[in-house]
Amino acid sequence: MTQNNISVRRLPIRLKPDPRRTIARFFWPGKDRGQKIIRRVENLDALRISEMANQVLKQFTPGNPGLTEILIKHYEKAIRQAEMSFNNDFETKLLTGAYFSMEYAFESAAMFNPSMVPAIKQPEVDKGCLQFVMSLRVVGEGHISSITFRRGTVNPEGDIQIKPCGLEVRQLKRKENRTFEKSNFIGKLSEMGVWNQQTQLIMDELPASFSTLQLQHKIERCKRIENSAVVDERTLELMLWAAHSEYEIERQYATEVENLVLFPLSETESQGMEDMRLVRFENDGGSTRYFGTYTAYNGTSILPQILEMAPGEYSKVHTLHGKCARNKGMALFPQKIDGRYAAIGRVDGENMFLLKSTDISFWDEATQIVQPKYDWEFVQIGNCGSPLLTDAGWLLLTHGVGAMRKYCIGAILLDREDPSKVIGQLREPLLSPNEEERSGYVPNVVYSCGALIHADNLVIPYGISDAATGFATVNLGQLLAELT
Structure with a gap:
């Protein structure tokens, strides 16, 4: 059950977990x-x-x-x-x-749900080739998910080469005692529903920019000075939780990205960092950085997070807030739309929405744009990574869940100027699990967190039944012809 008029080529490359990497x-x-x-x-x-x-x-x-x-x-x-x-x-x-x-062994059990973006720096490679960076979800003992990376190149024909990784792996480390902007932190407390007289008293004593240690000191002082009957321990715990859920990552100068792993660094993600959707984001001033949205899991609840990476400068993790940032799988557009950040998300767990915001950390505005329509997506529909800009509009890969909880990959085309307008949608899946791909930790799944376009090829890295990672190329012209 795939589109007959679109050429889809599965590549022989497979990325599989390696228990020797620890x-x-x-x-x-x-x-x-x-x-x-x-x-x-x-x-x-x-x-x-x-x-x-x-x-x-x-x-x-x-x-x-x-x-x-x-x-x-x-x-x-x-x-x-x-x-x-x-x-x-x-x-x-x-x-x-x-x-x-x-x-x-952080990747002993599985390596899946990849995303792929063009590298910001393009070193000298063969003519017509593009260097890319990938993120992958890996799973180890206790089903703890973390994020690892790969680099590679794709040529104009869509053939891929992956740079080998080593066995000497460095875990990315968080900076201690990070700094917060007071106005942003107050907004975070308000969104969490813990802005009250006690939190206001503590925040009033902090400067416009404050550190984690300064916050901890004020909280301890509040506990000592205030009457024990007045102090709300739960509120104070939530203030510290809010501070610890966001962090800055120490720079790694000599280690290549494929030999790094982003393992959970805060309590909010202690049991897993799931399904990062990387995007190469172009700022208004012409600078470029990576954003990676992912789901943090602490064993009982999820929290949407975003990794911000400015190569050679810094890497930070923020929590996404707002009534529309409450589900899995937000994917940012690679640029602002009408001066605002935009994203595709599944606010209600079933349908796809276009989200907009002036602040990348707060999302309160959403418009439903797509709902389950065809039988292979009757359970739910969501994105498979960030939208890709083409001359015809925004190309968005989707995932649909059908009978027997089978996951397939589809595609829709959104208007370039107004992405809330759907130009076209595939009636049948673009990619479905074949017999070889049906078996795995979670059977009957093909799933991607982000593809890229090179020459006339759509290159799709995809997870295979939550076990391994494969690659497919699609003729872009044929795909757009079906969508317009």
């Missing part, structure tokens, strides 16, 4: 056991401590760059949580840190 995570068995472990290590003689620390570094450093720094940080965290005194011996710290560390 990161070193903090391991905590609890305060009581933690104290016992620390004492046991400290009771070893100095020679044995030195031998064991060196063995750990020799065995585990090759797959964990920066392991010494990681073990020291894990030691310090364990000592704080165990409420014990610090040891001054470096090798004791290293070895103790190793007992509170574990290797985690």
Whole structure:
């Protein structure tokens, strides 16, 4: 059940999870056991401590760059949580840190739901080729999702080459004590429904720009000074939660992007970062940056987040707020429309909406533009990544869910000047799971978080039943002819 007049070519490339790629995570068995472990290590003689620390570094450093720094940080965290005194011996710290560390195969189970964008910097490649950057959702033990990246090139014929990744993986790290703009933070508290006399009192004492530590200090001061019967602990917890859900990422100078992983860095995403939709965004002044919208999951609830990356400058994660930013799968347009940010989202979990906002972090305006129409999308319809600009209009890949929860990829064309107007829509799926693609962790699924256009090809990376990633190319001219 696919379009007969459109040429779709599946490429032989498959990206599959590699359990050899690991990161070193903090391991905590609890305060009581933690104290016992620390004492046991400290009771070893100095020679044995030195031998064991060196063995750990020799065995585990090759797959964990920066392991010494990681073990020291894990030691310090364990000592704080165990409420014990610090040891001054470096090798004791290293070895103790190793007992509170574990290797985690972050992509051992699955690699799927990719998005693909042209690289901002195009190095010298073969004539007619385009370099791209990809994000992929990967899953490890405990079904924790994180985001990894790949680079590659596509030639004018639509053939793809993926740059190999290594086994030495660095986990992106959050900057401590980030700075907030007071007006934005107040807006966030209001949207969360926790703007009251107590939060106003705390915010009134903070400067126009304040740090996480300053906020924590004011909250602790409020707890000490205010009558305990007056203090609302839940409100204070939510203030800290709001601060910790957003963060800045430390710059990585030497590590190539395919050897980086964005693993959950806040409590709001502690159980997963899902389905990033990358977009190469062109600002009004001509500068370019990446945005990546994704779903944060803490084990009980979801939160829409956005990663903002200005190559060579900074990377930040913000929470998306507003009554229209409450579901999965928002995808930004690659430029402003009539001076405003625009996105495609599924506000109600079933239909597709056009969202608009003057502030990329707050979304309160939405217009329904597409609802389930054909039998292969009767359950729900959503986007498969950011709209792509063509001479005919905005090309938007969609996903539809049909009988037996089968996911297929379709396409619609939106008006270039007014994207709330639908010019055309495919009656049949553009891509459906074939027999080879039907089996996986979640069967009967093909799903993409973003494609790109090069020459006369639409290049679609797609997840295969929540297990692996494949690629397909579509003749762009034929597709647009069906939509106009």
